Amino acid sequence: MSKKVFIKTYGCQMNVYDSKRMADVLKPHGYEVADEADGADLVILNTCHIREKAAEKVYSEIGRLRAEKEAKALEGKNMYIAVAGCVAQAEGPEMMKRAPAIDMVLGPQTYHRLPDMLKSAEEQRSGGRRSARVLDTEFPIDTKFDHLPTDSDFDGPAAFLTIQEGCDKFCAFCVVPYTRGAEYSRPVADVLKEAQSLVDKGVVEITLLGQNVNAYHGDDGKGDTMTLGGLIKALDKIEGLGRIRYTTSHPRDMDQELIDAHRDLKSCMPYLHLPVQSGSDAILDAMNRKHTRDEYFAVIDRLREARPDLALSSDFIVGFPGETDQDFEDTLDLVRRVKYAQAYSFKYSPRPGTPASVNEDQVPEEVKSERLARLQALINEHQLEFNEASIGKEMDVLLEREGKLPGQLLGRSPYLQSVHVDLTKGDNALDVAGDKPYTDFMGQLVRVKIVEAGPNSLKGELVSALH
Ligand code: 5AD
Numbered sequence: 001m002s003k004k005v006f007i008k009t010y011g012c013q014m015n016v017y018d019s020k021r022m023a024d025v026l027k028p029h030g031y032e033v034a035d036e037a038d039g040a041d042l043v044i045l046n047t048c049h050i051r052e053k054a055a056e057k058v059y060s061e062i063g064r065l066r067a068e069k070e071a072k073a074l075e076g077k078n079m080y081i082a083v084a085g086c087v088a089q090a091e092g093p094e095m096m097k098r099a100p101a102i103d104m105v106l107g108p109q110t111y112h113r114l115p116d117m118l119k120s121a122e123e124q125r126s127g128g129r130r131s132a133r134v135l136d137t138e139f140p141i142d143t144k145f146d147h148l149p150t151d152s153d154f155d156g157p158a159a160f161l162t163i164q165e166g167c168d169k170f171c172a173f174c175v176v177p178y179t180r181g182a183e184y185s186r187p188v189a190d191v192l193k194e195a196q197s198l199v200d201k202g203v204v205e206i207t208l209l210g211q212n213v214n215a216y217h218g219d220d221g222k223g224d225t226m227t228l229g230g231l232i233k234a235l236d237k238i239e240g241l242g243r244i245r246y247t248t249s250h251p252r253d254m255d256q257e258l259i260d261a262h263r264d265l266k267s268c269m270p271y272l273h274l275p276v277q278s279g280s281d282a283i284l285d286a287m288n289r290k291h292t293r294d295e296y297f298a299v300i301d302r303l304r305e306a307r308p309d310l311a312l313s314s315d316f317i318v319g320f321p322g323e324t325d326q327d328f329e330d331t332l333d334l335v336r337r338v339k340y341a342q343a344y345s346f347k348y349s350p351r352p353g354t355p356a357s358v359n360e361d362q363v364p365e366e367v368k369s370e371r372l373a374r375l376q377a378l379i380n381e382h383q384l385e386f387n388e389a390s391i392g393k394e395m396d397v398l399l400e401r402e403g404k405l406p407g408q409l410l411g412r413s414p415y416l417q418s419v420h421v422d423l424t425k426g427d428n429a430l431d432v433a434g435d436k437p438y439t440d441f442m443g444q445l446v447r448v449k450i451v452e453a454g455p456n457s458l459k460g461e462l463v464s465a466l467h
Pocket residue numbers: 050051173174175275277315316317346347348349350351
């Protein structure tokens with residue numbers, strides 16, 4: 001009889017990828033993915049620890065699940081609760097103590113052992129014993145990628161592919177080097193194989209993932225390593241793979257080969273998420289970012305020279321310990337100079353175990369809030385300007401989902417803008433009631449003319465189908 005697993009994913013795209021792999025590894029063991037916890041035999045919370053209150057959110061979710069678990073137990077049925085991801089890695093033993101409803105805690109490197117853990121829990125339960133609780137947060141020498149299947153069903157034309165994990169940069173605010181461990185790159189051959197299998201299923205766009213993706217240095221199988229630029233070049237040769245993106249990058253690792261990929265390869269999308277965090281040299285230094293603002297500008301100049309239409313995105317932290325009004329003004333100045341197509345900004349939150357968390361020069365909450373509001377207003381202004389500049393232009397859009405209205409499909413521009421495409425309007429408008437239903441265009445790259453722009457999305461009309 002098939003069993004049901006519900007996986008709740010918090011945080012970044014790498015967790016989304018990991019959740020899929022957990023589903024894949026459980027599938028041969030009879031687990032089907034459910035879209036709610038109600039009635040599930042196994043619930044996995046795949047957690048994120050990067051910013052504040054993550055652990056609290058997990059505890060309150062477990063509180064809700066506990067009631068469900070107890071109700072099931074009264075009917076003589078089991079529900080297992082597993083906590084995975086970075087909160088599990090960072091706070092595993094405390095979580096076990098604080099929440100007895102948790103059956104399993106797994107760090108991000110141990111997902112392939114999930115079926116074994118479940119099996120032993122089930123065996124003990126069926127033997128009438130309360131199952132032993134499992135905590136597995138090792139960083140094994142062999143990697144989870146060698147054990148995790150990657151044969152998910154087709155899940156839309158845009159897919160993620162993790163190529164790198166962990167980070168050696170140790171920014172003073174960040175938990176990633178502690179929760180995800182040291183930098184690791186998957187071998188080139190593995191990445192190419194997984195990419196090919198995605199394309200075989202109908203995937204047109206792949207986003208390469210890694211905490212520090214442009215530090216990629218995978219084994220090329222010939223006794224050498226390949227950088228991200230080289231890898232993108234190799235992926236570009238896969239027929240049918242129309243678009244390649246990658247995230248998240250560090251300014252220090254933006255080498256010439258990667259910049260050249262943006263210039264030379266049609267598949268390498270003109271969009272780059274390149275977090276700078278702050279525009280102040282003093283704060284960049286205190287953050288241990290290992291570069292100055294001028295060095296960041298120099299990288300941006302080289303990128304824009306290679307690809308003049310490149311759209312940029314970034315992350316910012318406001319209120320890092322010691323940040324003065326002038327430091328913050330420097331951040332606003334950097335934003336005005338770069339003009340991001342979009343950007344994320346956060347209030348600094350002390351993460352336990354990181355160097356900045358014990359700094360005594362913490363910035364008051366209201367100052368952080370005020371700075372965040374000013375920064376976000378500026379970023380939003382630029383985002384709207386960027387979107388409005390698209391009006392009248394033609395661009396390729398990968399249609400990924402149905403829109404709200406009939407005849408409308410939703411996709412992404414090369415610059416990662418959401419575009420609502422009306423297939424019933426424009427030079428090649430479709431007769432929706434005619435013999436070619438508009439949904440036939442789903443999963444395809446089409447040429448679209450942008451006719452309207454808002455702060456968060458664009459509207460366009462079909463010019464032509466590309467394939
Ligand atoms: N406080 C606030 N923001 C943080 N980030 C990472 N750690 C912290 C922290 N302690 C932000 C950074 C990073 C993004 C993923 O999350 O901007 O780039």
